[in-house]
Amino acid sequence: MTSQRRAYLIPFVLCSLAVILFFQNLNSEPTTSSIPIEIDTIIKEKHITTFSVSPLSQTSVHTHPNAAWVSYPLDGNTDLHEALSKAGIRSSDIASLSKVQHFQELKLQHSFIERMSFVFDASSLVMLKFFAEDTEWEFIRTSNEWQVQVIDAPPSPQLRRIQLDVNGRLYPALFSMGLDRGIYHQLLDALENYIHLDLLNQSPYTLNLLISERPRHLAPNQPLQLLALEFKSETAFLQLYHHTSKHSVTGFFKADGTGLSHTFLSAPLEHARISSPFQRNRLHPLLGYSRPHRGVDYAAPMNTPIYATSHGEITFRGPDGGFGNTIIIQHPKGISTLYAHLNSFAKNIQVGTTVTKGQIIGYVGMSGLATGPHLHYEFRINGEHQNPLTAKSKDVVTIPQAERTLFEQKVATLSELLVPSSEPLLASYNPYNEPQHP
Ligand SMILES: [Zn+2]
Structure with a gap:
């Protein structure tokens, strides 16, 4: 196809896309009413x-x-x-x-x-x-x-306690207990702030996990939630409790209400493959000459949601030359992140919008100079490009005073359940064990 014909085709494709997106949005309106049932x-x-x-x-x-x-x-x-x-x-x-x-x-x-x-x-x-x-x-x-x-008691959310003696790789051990990738990632998120993750695949250790779950056939999209964990090895002992905060960071905390949290998500989208790493020099696939690659490329299907990797303010939203549809977020401490080649922006994302960590800001595309759908992601500190994969920053977070009593009550209950002596109490948690009506 000549570039001239392609130029004519682009507005047509964009228009069609706009129409499709419009109807998709119409269809995605919630169909269930929120009127309380008598x-x-x-x-x-x-x-x-x-x-x-x-x-x-x-x-x-x-x-x-x-x-x-x-x-x-x-x-x-x-x-x-x-x-x-x-x-x-x-x-x-x-x-x-x-x-x-x-x-x-x-x-x-x-x-x-x-x-x-x-x-x-x-x-x-x-x-x-x-x-x-x-x-x-x-x-x-x-x-x-x-x-x-x-x-009408279909099995309600139930707590499961799992004790794992791991001597080898963690994932197969979890998998053998019927746990999925979601729990694996929650576990890594919780532990990576406190211990070197290499420990998980080296010396033997014991994990006690407390997991809240709903039966899959009733709630296929309801992820399992790790509520508490205990990690015990020869050199380390750690108990962490999950807390959803209304005012600050949600994550895993020690019993005293303090925690460490990554300020930034490790990646701005899920299930992505890195198609091009951060490099000071590389041969540009389209331009044909050597040019540094100052971000990370994540190959992902069209319209994969893109998350703000941390909280901040949108300082740019729009087309930006070869970057195509681009968003820039300014974060505290002079850090900014850039997301390029987007297919579209999330609703309500404008310059000046404040976003939270993990908020959807747009969708993967191939706008601008791109050979396929991917996200180009940059991480800058005071304007200087850093490798997003290694430039990590951690914050010490504490549970706000207003939520402290609730958290302490939760820890009191969960810590009792987390230790093996609590077997009888746990057994009564399982509504599956109740006789089912015919
Ligand atoms: Zn790139």
């Missing part, structure tokens, strides 16, 4: 399974004929304790709930819970429900304790 409907439609408690007395519900349900959405980041307290539940009620094992379990897995509803009479909380995608937990106050029911 409680009664849920109860009617779902089969009720009584869950390891004494038979339910209906009178406890009907003694409050005028009671109204109050419903609150939960964002997955809010601890149940905090959510209840914000919703005006008295601390004495929360304290009595906290003695119930089911409540403790739900607290640990609160990110799955989408909504809570409750009824209280003049003096206290009478009934409380938590809703996840396909499960409801119902707490009903009887004279002096709480009865718990799990309604």
